[in-house]
Amino acid sequence: MAAVGAEVRAAARPEHESVAARVVRIATRAPVHLVLVAVGLLWLIPTLGLFLTSIMPADRFDTAGWWKVIAHPSLATWQNYDRLFSNSGITHSLLTTLYIAIGGTVLPILVGALAGYAFAWLDFPGRDWLFVVVIGLLVVPLQMALIPIFSLYNSVGIFDTVLSLILFHTAFGLPFAIFLLRNFFIGIPKDILESARIDGSSELRIFLRLILPLGLPAIASLAIFQFLWTWNDLLVALTFGRDTRPITVAIFNQLTEFGSNIEIIAPAAFVSLAIPLVVFFAFQRYFVQGLLAGSVK
């Protein structure tokens, strides 16, 4: 992620400096280093705290803070995780969340890429006007849809299913997907497209053979966003998936007994955030690119 700007900064540093100059430079920046180290710790500690809480025996939560585990590693135990994964309800919730997140990622990308291509490279009346509508939809709060879709799902009979959640996430992921992909596709050199068209390729063929491969970086960014968004969702899941029970709803159901259920809540919450973290660390670069494309634009 922070590849952004790293080169510039490296270039700004003088290449040849005397030892004395170097000492001065480091000394004057010592406070900056200290502040950043402190801030970094501040940002790490809470997540570490949840992890250590999750490996503490349940009966210790009332009496001992999680930091005691650092001094007494013998306190640590995997029994909470053993119990969590042998609990079919939680493993089922994790799998359900995975299905929703995959469906809710693939579908909006597919639909969004098709539309993004149309907005970027197909000429049709009202194109700009329609794109402005899409941009408008970007900020419509999803609360606007909850009540009518609740009724719609009930009358169609798909209320509280994995499908109903995927469809909802698809729709609300679309404005951003179309926006991001259209902006990326429009940057693809025109010559490439024109020569393919002159060769007689159909638009669908161009889309599949040219645009999708060339658009892969943007698609990757979008995929990560969409995956995290659907995986992390609580509001939609709580409204349409009370019994489908994705992981956030499963944890939510335990929250009323926070103190006594901590041995379920802490490991479940940690697992639920470990998966997005893995995705984040694996694809950091794309994540930040998507973020920048989506906001700085």
Place this chain on the structure above:
Amino acid sequence: MTAAPPVQEAPPAAPGVLRRHAVTLVFLAPAIFFLGLWIVYPTVRTIIRSFFDRKGDKFVWFDNYKSIFTSDFIVTAIKNNAIWIGVVPALVTAIGLIFAVLTERVSWAVAFKTVVFMPMAISLFAAGVIWRVMYQKEPGRGAVNAGIAVVADGINPPGALSDALPSTASLTGSPATGLTLQRPVHPGQTVALGLTGIPPEQVPGSAKQAAAPKPVGNGIAGVVWRDFKPGGGTPGKVEPGEVGLPGVKVVLRDAQGKSAGSATADDTGRFAFTDLKPGDYRVAIGASTFRKPFGGVSWLGPKLITPALILAYIWVWAGFAMVVIAAGLAAIPRDVLEAARTDGATEWQTFRRVTVPLLAPVLSVVFITMVINVLKVFDIVLSVAPGSVQDDANVIALAMWRTAFGGVNDFGLGSALAVFLLVLVIPVLALNVRRFRREL
């Protein structure tokens, strides 16, 4: 809006045009289906629904909108959301700017940014669980209060005996103000200060069997001890099995109430004041002996819940602001900054007069993004705030959900709240649309 369409080489013949439009439709139809059915249609429905009563049978004009401003539960939500909007976007942008500028000066910026950015990947809901653990009230298990306790107990050390009480009525006062022996004493006399209610782990390790005080000629001697042994014992009497309380500070006051000295009890609990002038004296154990350790700030209580939520929320979003601003910072031409420095501007002047103005567009994007995010804040309130304080922590999005789905099941008022949210984001919507129309 008038930009030339990028592609136009297809033949203008009518069948070709039709074919082209058919192809376009194939590309657009799925998106139109989803956007139309899940966003546009519900938006219209919700607006209409907001003018009907809870069951949807009766047209009630603006009654639901009136309820927004008259129902306590929603008014609290609006007030809280106003605090959120007033505080969070500005703070997140400022913190992001500070972090972005500071990281420019260190070689391990990547590591720092990764750490601060990490919470962005996890759900606000899970982040809420993290902070619920951090905010536990007892300093023994809530890390935030544990941190404060280190400082608070350092400045104001807790007393040796925070839970002690007098064993007989001869000592008056309370642990909060200090305990004073009721009867005046004269030099040559002895005093016995019995305390109970001391848990075994608070008894100092060096404590020995308490010993009755020996009178001193022109002084006052005494004993301060744990007037309790397994099985009870007689209050007010030093008995075998009862231990002294070493380290307790005993103060002596003269008849005018002025301090006439202090003494510390030894391992057997004995202490003595010597070389006293004749007269009436009072013996007391100061309040500092009984000072309780820091008990913890009630972050999850009704008063502090919104600030606590805001802190957790900033923890999540600061990384976003930092990364976006850092990218903007990297795009500032170096020579502009160099020119300012060559002209004799200090670091601060360069920052204030050159960097910040050049960054203004990026800062405003971050700020606006945060305004929208904060308007919709929901998950973190549900996971951090215990059920009993959720009314105090309420925000508009949560009020909407609870009204429509959380037991009240009032779709009319719920719809009105959703529309209220939409109205609040319309300025941002208009801003976005305007910006993009300019670009098209």
